[in-house]
Amino acid sequence: MYDIEKSIGFLLSKGYQRAWALLRxxxxxxxxxxxxxxxxxxLWLQDGLTQVELSEKGQIDRTTIGGLIDxxxxxxxxxxxxxxxxxxxYKIHLTERGKEMESPLAECARRALAKLTDGLSGQxxxxxxxxxxxxxxxxxxxxxxxx
Amino acid sequence: MYDIEKSIGFLLSKGYQRAWALLRxxxxxxxxxxxxxxxxxxLWLQDGLTQVELSEKGQIDRTTIGGLIDxxxxxxxxxxxxxxxxxxxYKIHLTERGKEMESPLAECARRALAKLTDGLSGQxxxxxxxxxxxxxxxxxxxxxxxx
DNA sequence: GCCATATTGACAGCATGCTGATTATCTGTA
DNA sequence: TACAGATAATCAGCATGCTGTCAATATGGC
Numbered sequence: 471m472y473d474i475e476k477s478i479g480f481l482l483s484k485g486y487q488r489a490w491a492l493l494r495x496x497x498x499x500x501x502x503x504x505x506x507x508x509x510x511x512x513l514w515l516q517d518g519l520t521q522v523e524l525s526e527k528g529q530i531d532r533t534t535i536g537g538l539i540d541x542x543x544x545x546x547x548x549x550x551x552x553x554x555x556x557x558x559x560y561k562i563h564l565t566e567r568g569k570e571m572e573s574p575l576a577e578c579a580r581r582a583l584a585k586l587t588d589g590l591s592g593q594x595x596x597x598x599x600x601x602x603x604x605x606x607x608x609x610x611x612x613x614x615x616x617x
Numbered sequence: 618m619y620d621i622e623k624s625i626g627f628l629l630s631k632g633y634q635r636a637w638a639l640l641r642x643x644x645x646x647x648x649x650x651x652x653x654x655x656x657x658x659x660l661w662l663q664d665g666l667t668q669v670e671l672s673e674k675g676q677i678d679r680t681t682i683g684g685l686i687d688x689x690x691x692x693x694x695x696x697x698x699x700x701x702x703x704x705x706x707y708k709i710h711l712t713e714r715g716k717e718m719e720s721p722l723a724e725c726a727r728r729a730l731a732k733l734t735d736g737l738s739g740q741x742x743x744x745x746x747x748x749x750x751x752x753x754x755x756x757x758x759x760x761x762x763x764x
Numbered sequence: 765g766c767c768a769t770a771t772t773g774a775c776a777g778c779a780t781g782c783t784g785a786t787t788a789t790c791t792g793t794a
Numbered sequence: 795t796a797c798a799g800a801t802a803a804t805c806a807g808c809a810t811g812c813t814g815t816c817a818a819t820a821t822g823g824c
Binding site: 634637638641667668669679680682683700703704705706707 | 801802803804805811812
Binding site for chain 1: 618619620621623624625626627628629630631632633634635636637640651655658659661662676719722723726729730733734736737741742744745746748749750751752753754
């Protein structure tokens, strides 16, 4: 008999759903959604990427990126600038307001994470991160790489 | 600095994305999507539930259930029957074909799960399930309940 | 330089997941 | 019985994530 309640796929979907909802509660006052927050977070690490580069780094579908940027542009957090070497492409840049939002938004994410992992110890959270990185596709993640 | 690559929410979203894609590869030959499979899986455990009951058991939004059932009904896997005591409600029943699909579809799910957890040991998979159940909302899950 | 091929971003179309509103029906209380 | 409030399902509207297609532009081989 197939018991979906114990299935990793089902549990991942529900865990993700809960993470999404908790983050959304924290950031909706800033009129953002979790994926929009995620895209900003990649720009905080490196500004001026093209849509394809953002798509690869964030593992977000390239057709989804377009709409995300449309909405972030409308909110005045990012802007499309023509790419100096490639007339097909845009470079996506944070606006001043987009840069200023890093600190308050990261604080929102910290609060959401605290609620999410309320039932887990710090060590368990580390273990969970390691295993999720493996699930994501890396063959194996070691604390001390051995090969 | 906020590093989204190490964020549990981000990793959950990517892990879920990968689980979704792997399951979809296995079941798309049967013209199903992972959420449709999930709904069937709850009916395999208990047939004849109402949409609200399915929504609660599967933690699927009640407005999403309607469309899922529409599509499963069109595929001939489930059917809406009037509820004998409540004229507002339907009881959702598996068709013969819906029942027969349990075995092949569960096999698809087993193969997808094997690919997903390829990099983890059996013990790690158990740990992961335990931690995801905690993330889902249960305060704490013990192998040997202590309180 | 020229052309086949690849790449960038846009769009249409579909399924999912949510909010909020609506309709039909049920239930508990006066 | 009558009525207020709760409940089951639907619908409209929006954002996300995917497939597939297309136009504009780059690139590499000749």
